[in-house]
Amino acid sequence: MNAKISIRIAARVLPVTVMLIALAAPMALRAQEHPEDNLLPSWRNGQAKMAILSFVHQVTDKSSPKYVRPEERIAAFDDGGTLSTEWPIHVNQPQMVFARQRVKAMAKQHPDWKYQPPFRFILEDDNKKLDQCLKDPWNKLDLLRATYGAMTVEEFGSVVRGFLKTAKHPKFKVPFTEVAYQPMLELLDLLRAHDFKIYIVTNYGADFVRELSESVYGIPRDRVIGTTPEYEFKESPEGGYLARASNIDIFNQWAVKAENIQLHIGRRPILVAGNTDGDLAMMLLAAGGKQPFLNLLVRHDDAKREFAYEENTDKVLRAAQSRGWTVISMKGDFNTVFAFQKK
């Protein structure tokens, strides 16, 4: 088994090594094809791509002083804004679009919603007032509780699958299973090929993301760590089942993301990718370990192909700049942003 893994690693590491030698010798490079294009084709050659390829090479090459054993190659990825588009949150974020659809579908059973924010603003399609209202996290929790809870986990999965089959991204007009960033999908593939264990660590609902994690990201359900309601085991004549209570038990953001990495994984990550202050604790956790690490901060600076915004990035951007972490510019580093935009 171990021998097999070693052979696979060797076979896969080789192209990265070849590429690094090629990059280090630009004169030679011009005379040949660009071998690094095969590895992360949707990334432009630049510092971010170089940092990724160099790191992957160093931690997987057995002769490297930075070698990390496969079982310790833990990678933690935020979802919204890091793996997939989510801006503006109250309009385009998949779980917010889901919540809005649910409010409209459930409105008949809740006549009071006509008068009660934030439900009222959703029923009236008043994005401006909704945005203002949801700045208060308690209003946001009200919305999530009303639309995500009080059913079995199987029922919830089925409702989400129905949503993912029919709903379209309001701006890009494609299903939410197609709004992942193409360069990040390639990065996931590269890491998988080098025996990284990849986890999604998101403030989105875990059970929501689990319905697309396998098909979109190739990440199994048990590697999705997210916000969760209280689960309640209930007996039935057949045996038992799990219900989603209406309260949120774990809100997976900021320090909680780092704490949940211990709860779910039990190892420090050596690679963390995020895009807001909510991901800073995970990055600090990687930085505080004894292993080599790579922190990737995605910046949304591409108003043409995606969106340009800087909300909730003050702290993480300062940390990235002062500590020399890798900042990814969507505008500068992504050749392609979405697969559907390819000509």
Place this chain on the structure above:
Amino acid sequence: MNAKISIRIAARVLPVTVMLIALAAPMALRAQEHPEDNLLPSWRNGQAKMAILSFVHQVTDKSSPKYVRPEERIAAFDDGGTLSTEWPIHVNQPQMVFARQRVKAMAKQHPDWKYQPPFRFILEDDNKKLDQCLKDPWNKLDLLRATYGAMTVEEFGSVVRGFLKTAKHPKFKVPFTEVAYQPMLELLDLLRAHDFKIYIVTNYGADFVRELSESVYGIPRDRVIGTTPEYEFKESPEGGYLARASNIDIFNQWAVKAENIQLHIGRRPILVAGNTDGDLAMMLLAAGGKQPFLNLLVRHDDAKREFAYEENTDKVLRAAQSRGWTVISMKGDFNTVFAFQKK
């Protein structure tokens, strides 16, 4: 990738099929070798072994109406009393032996422990009074809080590894890494070979069990679901780290075991193995699903090779008997109990 997996499954399922045909024709069986001996050699041929082999065959044979896709082959195993010996708990259970050692090592910094149960009874080696005292769960929590908390997760891991290297089981006089039941280790191997995803779901501390899960059971750290303290992310000059608080956040027993399966895995198990009422909710969860399932209840009825006891088994035994779940008799079904007992 999928084609490869299918070939591997086919190759591995074949012996199970051959064996089942052989068992169904006892006359023919006598004339040849016992092919089932190669699969679970430490199990005696009987109902439990037959139920296991039949189930594994049915859910992995693509032509079977009970076929279950590999990603849904979730198996949840209790640890103490199911995978390894733990009786009597306050004397021989590994995490209790650990707690007792820690009390003695830390006694100098806690002069009050000389007067304060349960610490006092540990320092006086009074097992009888300790046993009585720990029947009150609050006293047990006091003990676990004092000996398992208030350090970083790395420090805790290092203390546990030191314990596992030096401590011996009080009765069997072997390290705690050698007190797993040999037939259960073979069952884990069989399930792994048939692409089951195996999780430990234990009331023991998750971080304690993680220090032996990979080497003893071949189960990676992130598939250990157990009792956990509150984790606290703290910043440091290098970045950050996680501390174990002194309070227990999740006590993983009874309904919580089923609820934590949703939190960590997000799928119903199709195979559950346990030995007490604490495992009943997990078994009911498996029984309540739409997939075929196998619930295994280990009974401790072998005073000669292990221990004979029935504590906390009323409900689960009644459920197993009325619902026809598979009961494993250590005396009747285990050829060998521990590898170290082999001649």
